[in-house]
Amino acid sequence: MNRRALSLTEVILALAIAVMVMVPVTSMFSTSGQQVQKSRNFSFAAALARRISQHLMAMPFEDIVDLPGQSIHDAPDDGFFNPVLNFANDQSGLKRINASEMPTLHGFLEMNDFKYALSVSNVSFGAGDEIKSIAIFITWKETGRDMIYRTHIYVSSV
Amino acid sequence: MRCNPHTDQVQYRSMKSLMEEFARRTQALLSEPGILERRPAWPVVKAGAISLAPFADSVVTELKPDHALIFILALANVGSKRDLLLKALFKRMLTIVPSDDFVRLLSKLSQAELKDNLLPYIYETGNRGAIACYLAAKLQVYLAPEAFQYFLNARIWHQTDLMNLCLLVKPEESKALCAHIESVIPMVEHPHIKEGYTEFRNILFNHLACEPVHPEVDETQTEKSPVSPAQLLASKPTPLHEPSTKHEKPVDKTSEPNKIPIARQPEPEKVAAKDNRPAASDSQAQTKASRSLNISLQESQTKLIIPLGVIGLLFTGCLFYFSWYYSDPLAMPNTPPKNARAPQQWIDSVSMRPVTAKFLSADKDYRMGELFLTRDKFAEALKLFEDALTIDPDHLQALMRSGYCRLKLGDNKAAAEIFRRVLKKNSGIDSVNLYLARISMTENNLEAAEQHYRAEYALRNDLPVGLELANFLAKTGNQNDAMELIAALQEKNPGKMLVLSTEAETKPEQGGEQP
Numbered sequence: 001m002n003r004r005a006l007s008l009t010e011v012i013l014a015l016a017i018a019v020m021v022m023v024p025v026t027s028m029f030s031t032s033g034q035q036v037q038k039s040r041n042f043s044f045a046a047a048l049a050r051r052i053s054q055h056l057m058a059m060p061f062e063d064i065v066d067l068p069g070q071s072i073h074d075a076p077d078d079g080f081f082n083p084v085l086n087f088a089n090d091q092s093g094l095k096r097i098n099a100s101e102m103p104t105l106h107g108f109l110e111m112n113d114f115k116y117a118l119s120v121s122n123v124s125f126g127a128g129d130e131i132k133s134i135a136i137f138i139t140w141k142e143t144g145r146d147m148i149y150r151t152h153i154y155v156s157s158v
Numbered sequence: 159m160r161c162n163p164h165t166d167q168v169q170y171r172s173m174k175s176l177m178e179e180f181a182r183r184t185q186a187l188l189s190e191p192g193i194l195e196r197r198p199a200w201p202v203v204k205a206g207a208i209s210l211a212p213f214a215d216s217v218v219t220e221l222k223p224d225h226a227l228i229f230i231l232a233l234a235n236v237g238s239k240r241d242l243l244l245k246a247l248f249k250r251m252l253t254i255v256p257s258d259d260f261v262r263l264l265s266k267l268s269q270a271e272l273k274d275n276l277l278p279y280i281y282e283t284g285n286r287g288a289i290a291c292y293l294a295a296k297l298q299v300y301l302a303p304e305a306f307q308y309f310l311n312a313r314i315w316h317q318t319d320l321m322n323l324c325l326l327v328k329p330e331e332s333k334a335l336c337a338h339i340e341s342v343i344p345m346v347e348h349p350h351i352k353e354g355y356t357e358f359r360n361i362l363f364n365h366l367a368c369e370p371v372h373p374e375v376d377e378t379q380t381e382k383s384p385v386s387p388a389q390l391l392a393s394k395p396t397p398l399h400e401p402s403t404k405h406e407k408p409v410d411k412t413s414e415p416n417k418i419p420i421a422r423q424p425e426p427e428k429v430a431a432k433d434n435r436p437a438a439s440d441s442q443a444q445t446k447a448s449r450s451l452n453i454s455l456q457e458s459q460t461k462l463i464i465p466l467g468v469i470g471l472l473f474t475g476c477l478f479y480f481s482w483y484y485s486d487p488l489a490m491p492n493t494p495p496k497n498a499r500a501p502q503q504w505i506d507s508v509s510m511r512p513v514t515a516k517f518l519s520a521d522k523d524y525r526m527g528e529l530f531l532t533r534d535k536f537a538e539a540l541k542l543f544e545d546a547l548t549i550d551p552d553h554l555q556a557l558m559r560s561g562y563c564r565l566k567l568g569d570n571k572a573a574a575e576i577f578r579r580v581l582k583k584n585s586g587i588d589s590v591n592l593y594l595a596r597i598s599m600t601e602n603n604l605e606a607a608e609q610h611y612r613a614e615y616a617l618r619n620d621l622p623v624g625l626e627l628a629n630f631l632a633k634t635g636n637q638n639d640a641m642e643l644i645a646a647l648q649e650k651n652p653g654k655m656l657v658l659s660t661e662a663e664t665k666p667e668q669g670g671e672q673p
Contacts, residue, residue: 006465011464014464015465022476045507119518123526135521145505146503146505148504148505150506154529
């Protein structure tokens with residue numbers, strides 16, 4: 001009967017094979033996982049900036065002012081964007097972005113520390129002719145880096 | 159001959175008391191250490207066995223198996239009487255897996271006795287065959303190679319039994335037997351028998367059988383446990399050669415085990431019919447896969463346990479790590495500190511270039527300057543662009559716009575200098591070469607103007623720049639080049655009628671259109 005024990009060489013060989021198999025698998029997990037995260041964050045930032053720009057187009061001209069970096073989750077209701085147009089008295093059935101009403105989205109925003117900010121430049125040409133250049137910034141944290149998405153819109157008083 | 163009931167009753171009581179006494183002595187014998195025949199209680203047991211000799215058949219069938227075996231060992235030396243008793247004992251006790259004590263006692267029997275009295279039961283299906291095979295393997299009984307073919311033909315084999323059967327092959331004969339079995343397999347017609355052959359050969363060839371495997375016992379076939387001496391007193395005597403239980407088949411001379419090897423070779427069909435094969439094959443099919451897997455694992459785990467364990471640990475560790483690292487972030491709140499300072503630099507998610515706070519501040523002025531440009535307020539715009547450049551001298555678009563404003567304000571020299579700085583920083587920006595060409599035209603530097611026009615056309619390759627270059631070439635006397643360029647542009651824009659401008663038309667405006 002063949003009942004010999006395992007030699008050190010066999011054990012090392014098995015380990016080497018295991019490592020050779022695991023390294024590409026883990027790197028594959030790593031790359032694809034990071035890409036999914038980046039894509040998800042970028043899509044959310046772009047969608048949020050677009051939604052804010054739509055709101056700016058619709059809101060009163062004089063109400064468009066600078067806004068420092070504001071967390072999207074758990075921020076006080078500033079009657080402006082937070083919580084992304086879901087006002088407390090909204091009749092559309094939308095909910096506020098907090099842990100109790102929208103836990104999934106709240107967790108996502110909290111995890112990545114999504115913030116938005118507005119930088120408004122107002123130019124008056126006289127006779128009521130004014131234009132506001134508004135820079136919309138969406139910032140978030142991604143794999144240890146601070147990311148930013150920028151877009152600009154121009155709103156005329158006329 | 160007429161029986162006397164009173165005499166039977168007396169004999170019966172006498173036998174019971176003797177058996178009870180013998181059981182007690184045997185129990186004492188078994189509790190003593192040392193070689194069986196040298197234990198202090200052995201002579202007493204032997205004397206008790208002799209006194210029970212007239213009731214030998216009853217003793218063998220009614221005492222506990224190990225007590226009965228000691229009775230046989232103590233009573234008779236090797237011979238036909240002992241063989242008969244052993245056969246009766248095996249027939250009775252092979253329905254349940256014997257204890258290790260009983261197996262140790264069996265080792266007192268010679269190989270010849272085991273072959274003659276135990277091995278014939280291997281032919282039987284059910285528990286007897288399986289347990290007989292197991293006992294033979296336990297007792298290291300080796301058979302002649304030709305015997306295995308008879309066994310394999312006799313019945314349908316469970317894999318555990320085949321494993322035990324393989325242990326009856328002498329190691330030095332296994333290769334030859336494998337070769338012999340291989341040659342026999344094609345000639346076996348019955349599929350189930352053939353399967354047994356193949357499996358037996360595989361187990362033997364791969365040395366899968368290392369130790370006797372505990373047989374699978376059908377509980378429905380097991381007998382009741384032996385009756386205790388106290389119970390015996392309350393029961394009726396069992397006649398010699400009668401079955402100990404009612405459901406057991408009566409001993410039949412034709413079915414009694416024969417010597418090994420036996421020239422009896424039951425036909426597979428008969429075996430199948432005898433064993434009620436459809437039911438048996440169904441249960442075999444259901445359990446075959448699991449049994450096969452279990453046995454393979456048992457045999458291979460000693461070889462593979464370390465590398466498999468290490469690989470398993472590594473794999474599990476990696477899985478845990480990656481499932482943690484890439485798990486849904488929503489499920490693991492990781493709140494950043496509330497009072498964290500604003501970063502001084504971000505990574506632009508579109509261009510993946512760093513964006514500083516200084517750049518953003520300069521960009522704000524630049525955007526305001528752009529607004530003034532929409533109303534052609536170049537002086538105001540220039541101030542804002544220069545403010546932007548004060549904050550961030552590397553703001554290339556603000557630099558270019560400041561040059562444009564200076565060009566529009568008539569400061570060609572400063573504008574040209576700014577545009578050259580822009581080109582030095584990035585030669586791929588649109589319109590810079592065009593402005594420089596126009597400035598060179600106004601300064602009557604035709605060579606520089608042509609160079610900048612051509613650079614701009616090479617960069618943009620569009621119709622307005624092409625037309626301006628063609629007009630410039632025509633004006634400077636390069637009619638052929640101008641016509642050639644017009645033809646090329648006409649080919650690219652077939653829907654338009656392209657002609658060279660008159661001299662009045664070709665006079666470049668101050669600064670041209672806004673890029």
